[in-house]
Amino acid sequence: MSSSQEINLSRFIFLSLFINCLFALGKISVGLIGHSSALIADGIESVADIGSSILVWLGIKISQMPPDPDHHFGHGKADPIAALALSTFLIFLTVWVSFVALRNLGQSSPLPSLYTLPILSLIIVSKEILYRIFKKLGEKTGSLVLLADSWHHRYDAFSSLAAFCGILIAVITGWKQADSLAALATAALIFWNSIHLLRLSFLEIMDTAPSKSIELKIRNLAEEVPGVVKIEKCRIRKSGQGLLMDIHVVVSGSITVREGHTIGHQVKDKLCSSNSLKITDVVVHIEPLD
Template identity: 30%
Template sequence: MDSYDSLKEGEKGAWLSIVAYVFLSAFKITIGYMTGSEALAADGINNTTDIVVSLAVLIGLRISRKPPDRDHPYGHKRAETIASLIASFIMAAAGLQVVLQAGRSFFADERTAPDMLAAWVALACAAVMWGVYVYNYRLAKRIENQSLMAAAQDNRSDALVSIGAAVGIIGSRLGFPVLDAVAALIVGLIILKTAWEVFSHASHTLTDGFDDQRLKVFKQTVKTTPGVKRIKDIRARIHGNSVLLDVVVEVSAELSVGESHDISDEIERRMLREHRVNNVHVHIEPFEEQEKNGNQPYR
């Protein structure tokens, strides 16, 4: 599948999240206030911010599909990573709101147990959101899309949050009204944890960070390519749903330009075949037993 086609495919997951969140947030908030459940209402408020998160992901995917131009020779694919970063801020704001609201409820003079209907609604919504998570997770893995994976993680957190809300409501009905507020607090903390994970991953990518273990695997593939004498340098970075790899290799100085070029082509073919990396820039240099200038090659 072409990278731009995969971005278009990813929009389906974003739209699914938006539709699910619109209905679930309205349903949870309404039932939450009707039954007096702070946990369910907090869960519904969380879902309203999730609508904005999904819209940010959708916009990022749309921008990422724009072809390269004079100002963006590598294309616009990092827009989806920026969308993930924005999503993390929105999730953090929602989490703080829920935590503060739950904290205030601990100092309430009176607490009443919410109606059992709230628990059944929470469990039903959890089942729906888990189905959305499974769909988006599988789609994000298939098309290797970071922003959709962030949305999928948010979907999973929302499903767990709804289960936690149901547990709190049931506990409240069993004679422990404070458990509804405890569940709301746990909801907020889970949202904050998810926001931090998404933020860390997106900021690492935007600053050209790359997994060292994965880079070592790439290095081994290049190193074992026939004709490669030594790897002088190898670097990689994430660009949307693509990996950009830059590698400097040394080959025998006795090879012709054509033979050296064949080695370069073989590196590109192996990276695509074994690691699905189709953006590889290979620079060829002549192999020397000892560096004349004393510099040590990359090992």
Template identity: 30%
Template sequence: MAAAQPLDPGQRQRLLTLATYASVGVALLLIVLKASVWMMSGSVSLLASLIDSLMDAGASIINLLAIRVALKPADRGHRFGHGKAEALAGLAQSAFITGSAVLVLLQGIKRLADPEPLDAAWLGVGVMLFSIAATICLLLLQRHVVKRTQSTAIRADALHYRSDLLMNASIILALILAYYGVARADSIFGIGIAIYIGYGAITIGLTAMQILMDHELPDEVRSNALRLAREVPGVIGVHDLRTRESGQHWFMQVHVELPGDLSLNEAHELGENVRKAIQSGYPQAEVLVHKDPV
């Protein structure tokens, strides 16, 4: 949750658009390759990876649409902006990933009871090695974009692609074992991958729900914001800090205790100093300061 350097709207839009289009492009390329090899091999593990890529493409398209909405400036009907569209995209990703996990799990159980020999196993290994290389390149781009924009949608997308690395490596092992006669290895790995995907879906869904329900920012952020406010000269005390997150924006409300004999102008100036002190540490935060006389 480290603060990102402020970006102008144009820079942010270009970075988010680049990340989403790259995600869609990688997913579509892998879909074509995996579908071709799966039809030749019949591997459950490869089917799991194919379905996962289909879900990646769907989720990335949802991300693209959601980010376009989230980038819209605040308007009369949405005074706090449209940032929660990113959390909605994360929730949609969770649903997509859960569906793929259930489908792969059922197929793995079916094939475990009735194992079948695999064809074109080494071609499948080649496709998975290419998938790993493409995924690593995409993750490097997403990491840069998340660091600059703090996008919830891109962060959720990157979480899923990180899990793909482990999944792809396990599929390579499953294909090799199945090729050398371990008949049920492909099914067992497919079931394990389905469970792992399901765990990732729960993680993404819970994160998105916390944002949609205006969950407080992390304790270390809150503690540091209070410290920054207390360090402003003239502030007697600070209390009742409330925080929430909406896309790349944070919202903070805080009560500061000031001497009761200050003039209105002096109290206002001190309140502005508190706001600027907090924003110096968290430039993505919109801070509202309430002054209480002591």
């Protein structure tokens, strides 16, 4: 990733951080004044968004650091570790939000105010826009923590929509528990999002192989190099925003060592130059055809 792309990426992350700070302050303040437990719960979840934006920024910055004597394969694992920390924090947050909502179900409280609804409408639209921006950035860079943050924005929009519906029902029908039930729905959405992020983070940290379609694409690309008979083995793992792999290339047993070495370099260059695959490094092993 070029330095200009890194700068633009940082701008988007800090924009998300700034918006999350405004939303957290606005939701909690309006929720307290307007007597909406759903909006307060949604605002507390926005506090986690502030932490998530910081984690996203740190995860990306560290994962882009080059290899050093202590980290021969670079720092790509910082990306899923940041996503793991974010999802773990959200799980604990879910427990707290659920506790508050359940406690409020058994208590008498004033009806939430109608003026909280325009605030929620603005939040829903803003979060959906952030979701689309970060999803596009995550797909472009291959960053798990960026994709995780995009899903986080999407679920924020859903949770705010749940709060909107709960407040609207409470105001129209006078059923005060609708607001607290909406807060529970918010907690359920946060929990689902957290479990999903946790699973993806563990998969990458454990070097889980990517999809078979990616492996097939790599094999086909390598077999296009002149002199390659076939690909015997292809072991792939994701690290940060790129792929690392070991590939066994079968060549004719009658060629010289130097010729086989040249073919190996050509395979590596072809794979690493592929824009769609985002391959960081390739170790090529040459196998002679019997």
